Amino acid sequence: xxxxxxxxxxxxxxxxxxxxxxxxxxxxxxxxxxxxxxxxxxxxxxxxxxxxxxxxxxxxxxxxxxxxxxxxxxxxxxxxxxxxxxxxxxxxxxxxxxxxxxxxxxxxxxxxxxxxxxxxxxxxxxxxxxxxxxxxxxxxxxxxxxxxxxxxxxxxxxxxxxxxxxxxxxxxxxxxxxxxxxxxxxxxxxxxxxxxxxxxxxxxxxxxxxxxxxxxxxxxxxxxxxxxxxxxxxxxxxxxxxxxxxxxxxxxxxxxxxxxxxxxxxxxxxxxxxxxxxxxxxxxxxxxxxxxxxxxxxxxxxxxxxxxxxxxxxxxxxxxxxxxxxxxxxxxxxxxxxx
Numbered sequence: 001x002x003x004x005x006x007x008x009x010x011x012x013x014x015x016x017x018x019x020x021x022x023x024x025x026x027x028x029x030x031x032x033x034x035x036x037x038x039x040x041x042x043x044x045x046x047x048x049x050x051x052x053x054x055x056x057x058x059x060x061x062x063x064x065x066x067x068x069x070x071x072x073x074x075x076x077x078x079x080x081x082x083x084x085x086x087x088x089x090x091x092x093x094x095x096x097x098x099x100x101x102x103x104x105x106x107x108x109x110x111x112x113x114x115x116x117x118x119x120x121x122x123x124x125x126x127x128x129x130x131x132x133x134x135x136x137x138x139x140x141x142x143x144x145x146x147x148x149x150x151x152x153x154x155x156x157x158x159x160x161x162x163x164x165x166x167x168x169x170x171x172x173x174x175x176x177x178x179x180x181x182x183x184x185x186x187x188x189x190x191x192x193x194x195x196x197x198x199x200x201x202x203x204x205x206x207x208x209x210x211x212x213x214x215x216x217x218x219x220x221x222x223x224x225x226x227x228x229x230x231x232x233x234x235x236x237x238x239x240x241x242x243x244x245x246x247x248x249x250x251x252x253x254x255x256x257x258x259x260x261x262x263x264x265x266x267x268x269x270x271x272x273x274x275x276x277x278x279x280x281x282x283x284x285x286x287x288x289x290x291x292x293x294x295x296x297x298x299x300x301x302x303x304x305x306x307x308x309x310x311x312x313x314x315x316x317x318x319x320x321x322x323x324x325x326x327x328x329x330x331x332x333x334x335x336x337x338x339x
Contacts, residue, residue: 032081060169088317127248152193162221170205177247245309
Protein backbone atom coordinates (compact mmCIF):
# COMPACT_ATOMS: atom_id res chain seq x y z
CA UNK A 1 0.00 0.00 0.00
CA UNK A 2 2.84 2.32 0.90
CA UNK A 3 4.58 1.45 -2.36
CA UNK A 4 1.41 2.10 -4.34
CA UNK A 5 0.86 5.46 -2.62
CA UNK A 6 4.45 6.46 -3.33
CA UNK A 7 4.00 5.53 -6.96
CA UNK A 8 0.79 7.59 -7.23
CA UNK A 9 2.48 10.58 -5.59
CA UNK A 10 5.45 10.17 -7.91
CA UNK A 11 3.23 10.14 -11.00
CA UNK A 12 1.35 13.21 -9.71
CA UNK A 13 4.58 15.12 -9.14
CA UNK A 14 5.86 14.16 -12.58
CA UNK A 15 2.58 15.24 -14.16
CA UNK A 16 2.71 18.55 -12.35
CA UNK A 17 6.31 19.04 -13.38
CA UNK A 18 5.46 18.22 -17.00
CA UNK A 19 2.58 20.71 -16.95
CA UNK A 20 4.90 23.39 -15.61
CA UNK A 21 7.47 22.54 -18.27
CA UNK A 22 4.83 22.89 -20.98
CA UNK A 23 4.43 26.60 -20.19
CA UNK A 24 5.98 28.73 -22.90
CA UNK A 25 8.28 31.37 -21.40
CA UNK A 26 7.94 34.71 -23.19
CA UNK A 27 10.77 37.19 -22.65
CA UNK A 28 9.25 40.67 -22.53
CA UNK A 29 11.34 43.83 -22.30
CA UNK A 30 9.45 46.64 -20.59
CA UNK A 31 9.65 50.07 -19.01
CA UNK A 32 6.29 49.67 -17.26
CA UNK A 33 6.01 50.97 -13.75
CA UNK A 34 6.37 48.10 -11.29
CA UNK A 35 2.89 48.97 -9.94
CA UNK A 36 1.42 47.92 -13.28
CA UNK A 37 3.60 44.94 -14.23
CA UNK A 38 2.00 42.58 -11.72
CA UNK A 39 -1.55 43.25 -12.93
CA UNK A 40 -0.68 42.83 -16.61
CA UNK A 41 1.15 39.58 -15.89
CA UNK A 42 -1.63 38.21 -13.69
CA UNK A 43 -4.36 39.10 -16.17
CA UNK A 44 -2.56 37.72 -19.20
CA UNK A 45 -1.47 34.47 -17.57
CA UNK A 46 -4.97 33.84 -16.23
CA UNK A 47 -6.28 34.10 -19.79
CA UNK A 48 -3.29 32.19 -21.19
CA UNK A 49 -2.23 29.65 -18.56
CA UNK A 50 0.19 27.91 -20.94
CA UNK A 51 2.37 31.05 -21.33
CA UNK A 52 4.54 32.71 -18.69
CA UNK A 53 5.78 36.30 -18.99
CA UNK A 54 9.44 36.76 -18.06
CA UNK A 55 9.95 40.50 -17.59
CA UNK A 56 13.18 42.39 -18.17
CA UNK A 57 12.47 45.84 -16.75
CA UNK A 58 14.36 49.13 -16.79
CA UNK A 59 13.72 52.75 -17.66
CA UNK A 60 12.86 53.58 -21.27
CA UNK A 61 16.26 54.88 -22.35
CA UNK A 62 18.11 51.91 -20.90
CA UNK A 63 15.70 49.37 -22.42
CA UNK A 64 15.99 51.12 -25.79
CA UNK A 65 19.79 51.07 -25.61
CA UNK A 66 19.74 47.39 -24.59
CA UNK A 67 17.54 46.43 -27.54
CA UNK A 68 19.75 48.34 -29.98
CA UNK A 69 22.89 46.80 -28.50
CA UNK A 70 21.37 43.33 -28.99
CA UNK A 71 20.35 44.00 -32.59
CA UNK A 72 22.73 41.38 -34.00
CA UNK A 73 21.48 38.79 -31.49
CA UNK A 74 18.06 39.84 -30.15
CA UNK A 75 16.92 38.25 -26.90
CA UNK A 76 13.42 39.64 -26.38
CA UNK A 77 10.29 38.11 -27.88
CA UNK A 78 8.06 41.11 -27.20
CA UNK A 79 8.52 44.73 -26.16
CA UNK A 80 5.61 46.06 -24.09
CA UNK A 81 5.12 49.26 -22.15
CA UNK A 82 7.92 51.08 -23.96
CA UNK A 83 7.70 54.53 -25.56
CA UNK A 84 6.36 54.61 -29.10
CA UNK A 85 9.21 56.95 -30.06
CA UNK A 86 11.59 54.13 -29.06
CA UNK A 87 9.49 51.53 -30.89
CA UNK A 88 9.57 53.73 -34.00
CA UNK A 89 13.37 53.79 -33.72
CA UNK A 90 13.47 49.98 -33.47
CA UNK A 91 11.23 49.81 -36.54
CA UNK A 92 13.61 52.11 -38.42
CA UNK A 93 16.32 49.59 -37.55
CA UNK A 94 14.22 46.76 -39.03
CA UNK A 95 13.77 44.96 -35.70
CA UNK A 96 9.96 44.69 -35.45
CA UNK A 97 7.38 42.57 -37.23
CA UNK A 98 3.97 43.88 -38.17
CA UNK A 99 0.93 42.38 -36.49
CA UNK A 100 -2.64 43.59 -36.14
CA UNK A 101 -4.01 42.19 -32.88
CA UNK A 102 -7.55 40.98 -32.41
CA UNK A 103 -9.88 43.89 -31.65
CA UNK A 104 -7.49 46.44 -33.13
CA UNK A 105 -10.41 48.23 -34.80
CA UNK A 106 -11.77 49.04 -31.32
CA UNK A 107 -8.71 51.15 -30.44
CA UNK A 108 -8.17 54.85 -31.13
CA UNK A 109 -6.32 54.93 -34.48
CA UNK A 110 -4.22 57.95 -33.48
CA UNK A 111 -2.49 56.01 -30.72
CA UNK A 112 -0.95 53.22 -32.81
CA UNK A 113 1.45 52.92 -35.72
CA UNK A 114 -0.08 54.04 -39.03
CA UNK A 115 1.46 51.16 -41.01
CA UNK A 116 -0.74 48.15 -41.80
CA UNK A 117 -0.17 45.80 -40.21
CA UNK A 118 1.09 48.07 -37.41
CA UNK A 119 4.60 47.59 -36.04
CA UNK A 120 3.47 48.88 -32.64
CA UNK A 121 0.08 49.15 -30.95
CA UNK A 122 -0.63 51.76 -28.29
CA UNK A 123 -1.60 50.96 -24.72
CA UNK A 124 -1.86 54.39 -23.11
CA UNK A 125 -0.65 57.97 -23.37
CA UNK A 126 1.61 59.49 -20.76
CA UNK A 127 2.49 63.15 -20.57
CA UNK A 128 4.58 65.69 -18.70
CA UNK A 129 3.29 66.89 -15.34
CA UNK A 130 5.01 69.12 -12.80
CA UNK A 131 4.74 68.17 -9.11
CA UNK A 132 4.80 71.19 -6.81
CA UNK A 133 5.17 70.75 -3.05
CA UNK A 134 2.97 73.45 -1.55
CA UNK A 135 4.36 73.09 1.98
CA UNK A 136 8.00 73.43 0.91
CA UNK A 137 7.07 76.24 -1.48
CA UNK A 138 5.48 78.21 1.36
CA UNK A 139 8.58 77.73 3.53
CA UNK A 140 10.80 79.03 0.74
CA UNK A 141 8.39 81.70 -0.50
CA UNK A 142 8.22 80.15 -3.97
CA UNK A 143 5.45 81.22 -6.36
CA UNK A 144 3.45 78.49 -8.07
CA UNK A 145 4.64 78.15 -11.69
CA UNK A 146 2.08 77.98 -14.46
CA UNK A 147 4.26 77.44 -17.51
CA UNK A 148 7.49 75.83 -18.69
CA UNK A 149 9.00 79.29 -19.09
CA UNK A 150 8.20 80.06 -15.43
CA UNK A 151 10.51 77.23 -14.36
CA UNK A 152 13.47 79.09 -15.89
CA UNK A 153 13.03 82.07 -13.54
CA UNK A 154 15.92 82.62 -11.07
CA UNK A 155 13.62 82.22 -8.05
CA UNK A 156 13.68 78.45 -8.63
CA UNK A 157 17.48 78.06 -8.65
CA UNK A 158 18.41 74.64 -7.27
CA UNK A 159 14.77 73.77 -6.58
CA UNK A 160 13.94 71.50 -9.55
CA UNK A 161 14.71 67.94 -10.53
CA UNK A 162 13.84 66.36 -13.88
CA UNK A 163 14.44 63.02 -15.62
CA UNK A 164 17.62 62.46 -17.63
CA UNK A 165 16.46 62.17 -21.26
CA UNK A 166 18.92 59.41 -22.16
CA UNK A 167 17.67 57.21 -19.32
CA UNK A 168 14.02 58.19 -19.09
CA UNK A 169 11.32 58.30 -21.74
CA UNK A 170 9.71 61.10 -19.74
CA UNK A 171 12.93 63.12 -19.87
CA UNK A 172 13.18 62.63 -23.62
CA UNK A 173 9.56 63.58 -24.31
CA UNK A 174 10.18 66.82 -22.37
CA UNK A 175 13.20 67.74 -24.45
CA UNK A 176 11.78 66.66 -27.81
CA UNK A 177 8.49 68.48 -27.14
CA UNK A 178 10.26 71.74 -26.26
CA UNK A 179 12.19 71.54 -29.53
CA UNK A 180 9.03 70.77 -31.51
CA UNK A 181 7.08 73.56 -29.78
CA UNK A 182 9.67 76.32 -29.99
CA UNK A 183 12.25 75.31 -32.57
CA UNK A 184 15.87 74.32 -31.96
CA UNK A 185 17.32 77.73 -31.13
CA UNK A 186 14.69 78.84 -28.63
CA UNK A 187 14.42 75.39 -27.04
CA UNK A 188 18.16 75.11 -26.32
CA UNK A 189 18.14 78.66 -24.99
CA UNK A 190 15.30 77.69 -22.67
CA UNK A 191 17.07 74.53 -21.53
CA UNK A 192 20.22 76.54 -20.81
CA UNK A 193 18.18 78.78 -18.49
CA UNK A 194 16.32 75.83 -16.93
CA UNK A 195 19.65 74.09 -16.31
CA UNK A 196 20.62 76.88 -13.92
CA UNK A 197 17.64 75.90 -11.74
CA UNK A 198 18.09 72.13 -11.95
CA UNK A 199 19.46 70.49 -8.83
CA UNK A 200 19.76 67.06 -10.44
CA UNK A 201 18.88 65.08 -13.56
CA UNK A 202 17.72 61.68 -12.31
CA UNK A 203 17.48 58.35 -14.11
CA UNK A 204 13.74 57.84 -13.65
CA UNK A 205 10.58 59.59 -14.79
CA UNK A 206 8.93 58.83 -11.45
CA UNK A 207 11.68 60.00 -9.12
CA UNK A 208 11.28 63.79 -9.51
CA UNK A 209 7.66 63.65 -8.36
CA UNK A 210 8.56 61.33 -5.49
CA UNK A 211 11.26 63.83 -4.49
CA UNK A 212 8.74 66.67 -4.62
CA UNK A 213 6.24 64.62 -2.62
CA UNK A 214 8.77 63.94 0.15
CA UNK A 215 9.97 67.55 0.19
CA UNK A 216 13.51 66.66 -0.89
CA UNK A 217 13.10 69.23 -3.67
CA UNK A 218 10.04 71.47 -4.05
CA UNK A 219 9.53 70.89 -7.78
CA UNK A 220 9.78 67.73 -9.86
CA UNK A 221 9.20 67.43 -13.60
CA UNK A 222 7.53 64.03 -13.96
CA UNK A 223 4.44 62.51 -15.60
CA UNK A 224 0.80 62.14 -14.66
CA UNK A 225 0.82 58.45 -13.63
CA UNK A 226 3.32 59.07 -10.85
CA UNK A 227 1.97 62.53 -10.07
CA UNK A 228 -1.50 61.06 -9.52
CA UNK A 229 -0.08 58.30 -7.32
CA UNK A 230 1.99 60.70 -5.19
CA UNK A 231 -0.97 63.03 -4.69
CA UNK A 232 -3.26 60.10 -3.90
CA UNK A 233 -0.81 58.96 -1.21
CA UNK A 234 -1.46 62.20 0.67
CA UNK A 235 1.68 64.12 -0.24
CA UNK A 236 1.17 67.93 -0.28
CA UNK A 237 1.65 68.32 -4.04
CA UNK A 238 -0.25 70.28 -6.63
CA UNK A 239 -0.15 68.94 -10.17
CA UNK A 240 0.76 71.57 -12.76
CA UNK A 241 0.08 71.17 -16.47
CA UNK A 242 2.16 73.90 -18.17
CA UNK A 243 0.05 76.10 -20.39
CA UNK A 244 2.33 75.92 -23.45
CA UNK A 245 1.40 72.25 -23.85
CA UNK A 246 2.47 68.87 -22.56
CA UNK A 247 5.11 66.68 -24.11
CA UNK A 248 3.79 63.14 -24.41
CA UNK A 249 4.46 59.68 -25.69
CA UNK A 250 2.58 56.41 -25.99
CA UNK A 251 3.34 53.14 -24.25
CA UNK A 252 3.03 50.45 -26.85
CA UNK A 253 3.47 46.77 -27.63
CA UNK A 254 5.59 45.30 -30.42
CA UNK A 255 6.63 41.82 -31.48
CA UNK A 256 10.30 41.35 -32.26
CA UNK A 257 10.95 40.15 -35.81
CA UNK A 258 13.35 37.48 -34.54
CA UNK A 259 11.11 35.85 -31.92
CA UNK A 260 11.09 32.07 -32.05
CA UNK A 261 7.71 32.04 -30.31
CA UNK A 262 5.52 34.03 -32.72
CA UNK A 263 2.20 32.45 -31.72
CA UNK A 264 2.73 33.12 -28.00
CA UNK A 265 3.94 36.64 -28.83
CA UNK A 266 0.80 37.30 -30.87
CA UNK A 267 -1.39 36.12 -28.01
CA UNK A 268 0.28 38.62 -25.71
CA UNK A 269 -0.19 41.36 -28.32
CA UNK A 270 -3.87 40.37 -28.59
CA UNK A 271 -4.33 40.56 -24.82
CA UNK A 272 -2.53 43.91 -24.50
CA UNK A 273 -5.03 45.32 -27.03
CA UNK A 274 -8.03 43.88 -25.17
CA UNK A 275 -10.56 45.71 -23.05
CA UNK A 276 -9.28 43.84 -19.98
CA UNK A 277 -5.77 45.23 -20.47
CA UNK A 278 -7.13 48.71 -21.12
CA UNK A 279 -9.09 48.53 -17.87
CA UNK A 280 -5.82 47.69 -16.09
CA UNK A 281 -4.18 50.70 -17.76
CA UNK A 282 -7.03 52.95 -16.67
CA UNK A 283 -6.05 52.46 -13.03
CA UNK A 284 -3.25 54.97 -13.64
CA UNK A 285 -3.58 56.55 -17.07
CA UNK A 286 -6.03 59.27 -18.00
CA UNK A 287 -5.86 58.35 -21.70
CA UNK A 288 -5.89 54.71 -22.81
CA UNK A 289 -5.99 53.19 -26.27
CA UNK A 290 -9.60 51.96 -26.10
CA UNK A 291 -12.16 54.82 -26.09
CA UNK A 292 -14.63 54.92 -23.24
CA UNK A 293 -12.54 52.88 -20.82
CA UNK A 294 -10.48 55.55 -19.02
CA UNK A 295 -11.82 56.85 -15.74
CA UNK A 296 -11.46 60.21 -14.00
CA UNK A 297 -8.25 60.38 -11.99
CA UNK A 298 -7.72 62.72 -9.06
CA UNK A 299 -5.78 65.81 -10.04
CA UNK A 300 -6.01 65.19 -13.80
CA UNK A 301 -8.12 67.86 -15.58
CA UNK A 302 -11.12 66.95 -17.73
CA UNK A 303 -9.50 68.54 -20.82
CA UNK A 304 -6.23 66.66 -20.29
CA UNK A 305 -6.12 65.16 -23.78
CA UNK A 306 -6.50 68.63 -25.31
CA UNK A 307 -3.41 69.83 -23.42
CA UNK A 308 -1.13 67.45 -25.32
CA UNK A 309 1.34 69.32 -27.52
CA UNK A 310 1.83 68.57 -31.20
CA UNK A 311 4.16 65.59 -31.37
CA UNK A 312 5.77 63.83 -34.32
CA UNK A 313 6.90 60.51 -32.85
CA UNK A 314 8.80 59.50 -35.99
CA UNK A 315 10.71 62.79 -35.91
CA UNK A 316 11.48 62.20 -32.22
CA UNK A 317 12.81 58.75 -33.09
CA UNK A 318 14.94 59.87 -36.05
CA UNK A 319 16.49 62.76 -34.14
CA UNK A 320 16.94 61.00 -30.80
CA UNK A 321 20.66 60.27 -31.05
CA UNK A 322 21.50 63.80 -32.21
CA UNK A 323 19.37 65.48 -29.55
CA UNK A 324 20.76 63.34 -26.73
CA UNK A 325 24.34 64.01 -27.82
CA UNK A 326 23.75 67.77 -27.73
CA UNK A 327 21.90 67.56 -24.43
CA UNK A 328 24.67 65.54 -22.81
CA UNK A 329 27.34 67.95 -24.02
CA UNK A 330 25.51 70.83 -22.35
CA UNK A 331 24.04 69.39 -19.16
CA UNK A 332 25.56 66.05 -18.17
CA UNK A 333 27.42 67.65 -15.27
CA UNK A 334 24.29 67.65 -13.11
CA UNK A 335 23.30 64.03 -13.77
CA UNK A 336 22.94 61.81 -10.72
CA UNK A 337 25.31 58.88 -10.48
CA UNK A 338 24.06 55.73 -12.18
CA UNK A 339 23.05 52.89 -9.84
